[in-house]
Amino acid sequence: MLKPICKVLIVDDEVLVRQGIKYVLDWEQEGFQIVGEAANGREALDSLPTLQPHIILTDIVMPVMDGEEFTRLVKRDYPATQVIVLSSFSEFHYVRSTFQHGVADYILKPKLEAGALLQVLKMTRERIPELSEAGGQTEAAAQPLDSLLGRMLSGYRLPPEGEAEVKRQLPYEGFALLGWELAQQAAAITTISGELRKRVPGLVPCVLPGTEPPGTTYMLLNLPEAHWPQLLEAVNHLADTLAGQETEIRLTLSRRFSSLSELAAVQQESNARLQQCRFFRPDQILLVQGEQSVQETPLPKFNLTQFTDQLKRQQLAEAFGDLHQHVAALSRRDDGDVYQFKSFLGNIIFNITNQFSHLPELEDGKYGLFRAVDEAVTAEQAMQILDDYLARIMELTSSAAAAPGGNTNMTRLLQYIEEHYTEPLTLTELARHFHFNPSYLSSLFTTYNHEGFKEHLNTVRTGKAAELLRAGEAPIAEISSMVGYGDHSYFCKVFKKYYGLSPSGYRRQYYGQE
Structure with missing residues (x-):
């Protein structure tokens, strides 16, 4: 008794x-x-x-x-x-x-x-x-079913009469757990149980007591194994129906199980799926366990060593582009873990801030960023926080480069061009020599010199050509190759663009002024 x-x-x-x-x-x-x-x-x-x-x-x-x-x-x-x-x-x-x-x-x-x-x-x-x-x-038979199931969820073993009562009220061999999040739970319970009973013959629904977190409800579904297809159809129909009424609802249907000894474990799995759905798939109404897309290959581990090396070399565009692609791929994983996703972003922000410790604006704001990522309610929101942070770094580093003497690398680049202008220089070759990203190098030139790499190289070369023309010793046909131009006609075209005169016209004018 x-x-x-x-x-x-x-x-x-x-x-x-x-x-x-x-x-x-x-x-x-x-x-x-x-x-x-x-x-x-x-x-x-x-x-x-x-x-x-x-x-x-x-x-x-x-x-x-x-x-x-x-x-x-x-x-x-x-x-x-x-x-x-x-x-x-x-x-x-x-x-x-x-x-x-x-x-x-x-x-x-x-x-x-x-x-x-x-x-x-x-x-x-x-x-x-x-x-x-x-x-x-x-007698145990008089106890409500939810009370008996609540004891099982708490880890207590029911006496024989309690087990017999559960078996009497849940007579079928198949079980599943339907979970959802919704503010107005009472109305939802009536609607959901009514819809499922109508579409699945013999279904026995029972709301589990004391579920966590608050606002989450779990309904144990007992049904004949043969009626599982009807249940899947009914739950999908239910999701479509509720989506038009409650935009905030999230539903998850667990895997099938045949013993109530698995109830606590299945509930924990469903809790995790609801959390993942809320974070990674905020627009997805229903998740059915076992139906998520199969990942063909594991996602490659992010190469933090290469990323750090790119930051040291100021290859920001390439580094941040690779990072964004990796984070986007993480956010699309059906097996994604919310804690691991946020931890990865936090570690990345920490590493980037260390690399740019000379920028006080980043150091002062990093703890606010950690908190913002931790409080993000969706993967998209967390990614936006990271993207805004990366954009801020690009802005700060560009400002530092534009300041007089603010970029020692730029000084080295200009000196190298001054020494090697006679060679067939290209932006790609220069970037390779200094281990820079070509796109970053191009933007750095524009910011620092107010002209691009090609324009700056032409400025140096035509300036040297003007010196040779004024010296009056070398033939004009040879001067073009002496300053790095392989095509004489192209040299003449560029020179006229910069000086307003052809090379021969420039030489005549110079000697005519003497």
Whole structure:
């Protein structure tokens, strides 16, 4: 013979208080079960149709809806539910008003300890006819199915009579778990269970108690194995229907399993899938486990050594382009892990900031970037934070290059051109010599000199040609090759563009002025 479990809901806006209450007692051993928790009265009120607690432990001062209003609404709509108020000494005038609404008792938070809490809980339980000693003890068969499943999720093994009752109410060999996130849970439960029953013959749905995180609901589906195709069709139809009504809903259907001993593990898998769906696929309404696309090959590991070397060589365009492609590929993985994705971005930002430690603007803002990435709710949002950061680096490094003497590499480049202008220089060859990215080198020239590489090389070459023409010794046909032009006619065209005269005209004018 088993005594019915007394279901308890905890309502407090402080996470540490809720955690403390959850672990101060061995709830199951004392005949109680925590079926859920909420951070304010509104959140708790929305969960009551699903959780149906016997006792509510509630704080008084909370955001959104405080304990006083919450208690009034509970006693109005759920008069059989018992409410125990948690308060501090300074809040006693609030507590006094809640007694007018019929609260069972109150406990001062500074005095909250196992013995006092258990005593108040047991006294309150005696006020509930179906749970009191006087109400008699009931068979396991009288226990609600959600209570039995809740005990299994908590790791407790049911006695034989409890297992028999679960088998009686869930008679089929096939199980699956449907999970969803939605603010208004009560209406969703009615809609979802009704739609699935209508389309899947023999389906037995049961909402699991006390699911985490808040706002997430899991419905255990029991059905004959042969009806799995109908279930898949029904869930897809359900997703299409709800998508037109609730744009924020996310659904996940677990893999099939045949034993309730797997229930806790499957729920954890479904939790992870919902989290991934919310982060990587914010526009995808439904994820069916096992139907995600198969990755043909593992994504290559990001080459951090090469990336760091590119940063040292100022090959920013190439380095940041490779990084963006890798992050974009990570965001498209069906097997993506949110924590690993954010950790990768954080490590990259840390490494880049170290490479540009001479820029105080980056060092001062890096912790804000870490926080922003950690708080990003989608992969796209996190990628935008990274892209904005990379664009800022490009802007700062370009400004530094434009400043007089602000880029020692530029000085080396100009000196090299001055010494090797007679050779067939190209931007690609110059970039290869200095281990720069050609596109970065081109933009650096434009920023620093207000002219591109080709224009600067022509300026040097035509200037040297003008010196030779004024010297009057070398034939004009030879001067073009002496300054690096292989095509004499092209040399004449370029020279005239820069000096307004042909080489021969320039020489005649010079000697005519002497």
